[in-house]
Amino acid sequence: MTAESALPLATPAYLQKLNPQQRQAVEHVDGPLLVLAGAGTGKTRVLTSRLVHILATRRAWPSQILAVTFTNKAAAQMKDRVGAMVGRDIAGEGQGGGWWLGTFHSLAARILRRHAEHVGLKQNFTILDTDDQVRLVKQLLQAERIDDKKWPARVVSSVIERWKDRGLTPDKVPAGEAGEIADGKTIEIYRQYQERLKVLNGADFGDLLLHNLTLFQTRPDVLAEYHERFKYILVDEYQDTNVAQYLWLRLLAQARKNLCCVGDDDQSIYGWRGAEVGNILRFEKDFPGAMVIRLEENYRSTSHILGAAAAVIAHNRGRLGKTLWTSSTGGDKVKVRAHWDGEAEARWVGEEIETLQRAGQALGQMAILVRAGFQTREFEDRFITLGLKYRVIGGPRFYEREEIRDAVAYLRVTAQPDDGLAFERIVNKPRRGLGDATLQTLHRLARAENISLFAAGLRLVDSDELKPQARSSLRRLLDDFGRWQRAFSAEANAADLAGTILDESGYTAMWQAERTPDAPGRLENLKELISALEEFGSLPAFLEHISLVMENAEAAPGDMVSVMTLHSAKGLEFDTVFLPGWEEGLLPHPRAVEEKGEAGLEEERRLAHVGLTRARHRAYVSFAANRRIHNLWQSSVPSRFVSELPQEHIEIQSESGLWGSSGGFAEDVGGLTPSMPPGRYRSTDIQGKAHPFSSTPRKGPDAPFSPGSRVFHQKFGYGKVIAAEAGKLDIEFDKAGRKKVMDSFVQPA
């Protein structure tokens, strides 16, 4: 007789629903714990139950628990679930409710605000967005006379970001690391960048964590305060943490060691932005005696889907090793299908969706998961034709829109005049005669005196350095800001103030005067911004919110097919999942392999694994022999991941011999493959390390095609070359019209 059945009343409901491993993960509260939770194994249930358990057993108050997630969405979800379990709305209590539940960045920002002065910032520092970062780096590059064509600011900026991800301040970056980038001056640029941020009273995303580390390392008293506060620490999606986040956790956990990290190394797909799977692997080393619990029973997918996913991920080497299993049997096999081109693929997906729909399946339970954003287009086109309801998740976000950023910039300068980046953004928007020349003057003075642009402006209007016109225009702008700043200090209603600013600055009028079709929409967005501000009440709180909560507004409800990238699908599940574009050159994406080699390939494989494990009942994998990428036709071969799908779990639906039952493209079908290397495309061929036929644009020998020559292309037939350069041909086809194609896909006619 087990303890549970002997004491039925003593076991709270939230524990009864758990399987033994889950329950152990919930009840092992004291001491370090690593929970390896495979896809669909009830990870969220464990996390929330654990929080509830800590509260229910009176081990800690909500304010003594630090719960860290990776996305705002996950944080909101956890708040909801815990709230439902403890019967209170913890989300509504906001930060004042005492909960320390949020993303790494929002929690770090919250801590940093309290101690900003220790790292040389003011309490009201601004959080820069990516735009600001790049703009700042660009200025520094220009000042150093570094060719920003050769070393684009975004590249240099992302190098700096990666350093920050690793917890490296400029003085800690190993000297050899910068390499050629920015003429070897990258570390110097980084140093200057940090200095500028201090003057600007700003912090970028990486700084939020980095400054926390500096703070904890230089002020043991402050760290001790948080040791005292946080009795228990919980981390979700631990495989996505970068080194800085890891160090942050380690510092906070070192006193009590009540750290529980939940993650899945097989779902680590953010290596490109600094995530370190190694953090999971070293957990036991850093916390000796740590308990490791594996959650392997999958409650989501059918056995075939699980079998397929498991087989794919088994090809990865650097794993802690988990085997997902399910007690369910039967279900459909994973359908695998070859297509002639992307259009055919989209047509097929559309047909399958309509068939499912007729069989009573809800559109809301179907998703199309793609590798890259551009793939959504083909599906959108098709669904519009069919009249199928769909929504694209991801894409441009509200806060990223030009008009929103501009409006926010006005608000930022009002709340924080030293915010030079925001100031720069709107000095001449709407046009007020303060162009490049004026801005240069402002910059020169600001740099020379080490003051903000705004302060430099105040001095300039009292000098006669500017032309009278620019000078009076600048004075007017500064006067306006002075007035708004006074209203802000007098705690005027934030929404009203924003409205006033946008009107008086002429910003609203600028869009009203614009006669483009999207102008009305932009004005609508501005109104929406103001009403959002109304809910917040306080301007600084609002600015903090929009810089940290950078996600889309909740998708409109309704029964629609979801289209999104594999990355944004992580954590979601659907009855039916379509996985198109499983081709070499797309998945795995050559870029990932270029940058990180074998490790990059493994991350791509995890992406495939994440895709498959989103499906509850049905998964469809497909690939196309021809695809138009960057307006160039490219032919491609099936992804090596296709050949990693075990026969017993898949059902091959071949189309007109495009993909033979032997598991590869047939070579002799109606002249379909004249440009492909000879040989049969068996799955075993594809699996090898040295991939015999990469589908990335082939450089090949210098094009034998000169303008005027006749050529043959497998898709478009015969045509005449109009122009040829760098492997690209501009061809006038006899039937298909004028197209640009790679020269490796045509042959002399």
Add this chain to the structure above:
DNA sequence: GTACATTCTCTTTTT
């Protein structure tokens, strides 16, 4: 300083 045209690049993922 501004408006327009042309050129060029880039298309992986996002807190």
Add this chain to the structure above:
DNA sequence: GAGAATGTAC
């Protein structure tokens, strides 16, 4: 094919 960045004409 789109968007940014640059170049050119006013």
